Amino acid sequence: MRSPRGEGPTVHVMRLRVRDGHSPSAAWRAAVERGVRALGGPALEVVAAEDFDGAVRELTGSTTYSADRGTGTVGAKTLDTAAGPVIVVNTKVLTDTDLALVERTLAHETGHALIDGRGEVLEGRRDLAGSDWAWHLLCIAGIAMHEARCERAVGGLGYPAPYSSTAEHLVAVLHETTLELLQAIPEPTCEDQWVVMQAVIPLLDRLTKVLAYAAAEALRAGEAPAIATQGVLAVDAWQEYVAPTWERRLALYRNLPPATVAMPEADWHQSLVQGALLEHDLLRCLGFEFEDSLGGGYGFYRRVDDDRLAKWVQRGLAQEALYEQLESAKG
Ligand SMILES: [Zn+2]
Numbered sequence: 001m002r003s004p005r006g007e008g009p010t011v012h013v014m015r016l017r018v019r020d021g022h023s024p025s026a027a028w029r030a031a032v033e034r035g036v037r038a039l040g041g042p043a044l045e046v047v048a049a050e051d052f053d054g055a056v057r058e059l060t061g062s063t064t065y066s067a068d069r070g071t072g073t074v075g076a077k078t079l080d081t082a083a084g085p086v087i088v089v090n091t092k093v094l095t096d097t098d099l100a101l102v103e104r105t106l107a108h109e110t111g112h113a114l115i116d117g118r119g120e121v122l123e124g125r126r127d128l129a130g131s132d133w134a135w136h137l138l139c140i141a142g143i144a145m146h147e148a149r150c151e152r153a154v155g156g157l158g159y160p161a162p163y164s165s166t167a168e169h170l171v172a173v174l175h176e177t178t179l180e181l182l183q184a185i186p187e188p189t190c191e192d193q194w195v196v197m198q199a200v201i202p203l204l205d206r207l208t209k210v211l212a213y214a215a216a217e218a219l220r221a222g223e224a225p226a227i228a229t230q231g232v233l234a235v236d237a238w239q240e241y242v243a244p245t246w247e248r249r250l251a252l253y254r255n256l257p258p259a260t261v262a263m264p265e266a267d268w269h270q271s272l273v274q275g276a277l278l279e280h281d282l283l284r285c286l287g288f289e290f291e292d293s294l295g296g297g298y299g300f301y302r303r304v305d306d307d308r309l310a311k312w313v314q315r316g317l318a319q320e321a322l323y324e325q326l327e328s329a330k331g
Contacts, residue, residue, distance in 0.1 A: 014046060021050030021091050031099040032089070035106025038157055039260055044085040044113050046106070052077075052090035059086055075105050078112035080121075085113035104159045111150030111259030120263050128269055133290040133298050134276055136201065137283070141275025144208035145256055151216035153258035164210060165217035167225045171234040173210045174241060175323075177203050178316045181286060185302065185309070197300040200288050207286075208279055211242065215253045233319045245281050252278060 014036045016029060024032075032046055049055035052074065056065045059079050075093040079086045087109045094102045115121070122142045129135035155161065163169055184199035186192075214225050224246075227238045252274055257263050283289060287304035304312075 014041065014044060016046045016048065019047050019049040019051075019055050021048065024048055024091065025096055027099060028096050028102060031102040032106050035103040035108075036087075036110045038103070038107045038159075039110040039114060039153060042085070042110065042113055042117065044087060044110070045083075047086055047088045048091050049088055050091050052088065052092065055088045059088065075101075076109045078109045078116065080113075080116040085116060087113065100160075104154060104162065107154045107157065107159060108150045111153045112146060114259050115146055115149060118262055120265075120268050122272075125269070125272065128272055129276065131290075131292060131298055133300075134280075137279045137290075138272050138276035140201075140205050140208055141279045142272050143205070144212040144279075145253070145271060145275055146259075147209050147212035148216045148253045149256050149259040151213055152219065152253075152256070153260045155216055155220040156258055161217045161220075162213065165213040165225075167227050167230050167234075170210055170214050170225055171227065171230040171237070173207060174234070174237040175316070175319045177207055177241065177286070178237060178312050178319070182309070182312055182316060185304070193300045193302075196288075196302065200283075200286065200300075204279065204283050204286065207241070208282065211249060211282075212253070215246075215249050219250060219254055231322065233315055233322065236315060237319075241285050242282070244285050245278055248278055248281075 014033055016024075016032065018024065036042075036044065036046070047055055047059070053066050056077055056079070057063065059081055073093050074090060076087055076089045079088065087106065089102075089106070094105055122139050125138075126135055129138045151162075151165070180203050181200065184196055184203070186196070218224055227234050252271060255267075256271060280289065284303065287302060287308065289301055289303060290298055291301055292298050
């Protein structure tokens, strides 16, 4: 194992605490350590927890944190605590059965710790946005850029692409987006724009993170995600939601240094402002947009007409049928 100091005995900069569950194996511990060291081995604490949500709640003081939202169960999360960076590892997800995934995930999370440690974050940057809605979009953009930077660092070291960056996963998320957009749109008579906004913005947030993974892999491989392998419905969804902003996303992410390399503050700020505009355009492609009101304040507006809604219903049903077919073909 390579020592970060270059020579002499290995310096253990990483502390491992087992919060709950049984004690991990030596092979598991070694995989965790390799992952952290792959990104330079910064000083940090790793907490192994079977009760992952409980561990995150304990460390953040949150009463509501739950990992099981979004695209599936979370394997690990990096927290920036007063005592320094902590990577909480979900030992129900990252187990002895896939040590390569354990190592890769720890490398990715160490990227977050490096970015946090250099202060290339969102805190204290509210001034970059001219309104509350622009700030919200800027935060979504910033979090996606963190993911892209961690993935670019990990991909650059030769780790294989994760499932999250595959066309199959991307298409599944696009399909869920269609279904959940349809659910978010109530009867026209009782439409409350704030209720709709609270349903739609998490869909945008989830989609941008998946796109960050996919874009990092596309930049590494030099080719676009193979959406066409997933069928014509998938291509249709991609064309409608993502294709109009995809090249701009690649251009934005191409200019970001990997998580291991510091980013000048002016560049980070410029990227955040551009990212907020990009995510607003992605939101428009999902059929919604924010608009400032004349007398101050703002609104959240649906720009989807009945024809487009009917198309969503049709595509959603057809994709469901296709998934069922594939499922039964598997036996
Ligand atoms: Zn991440």
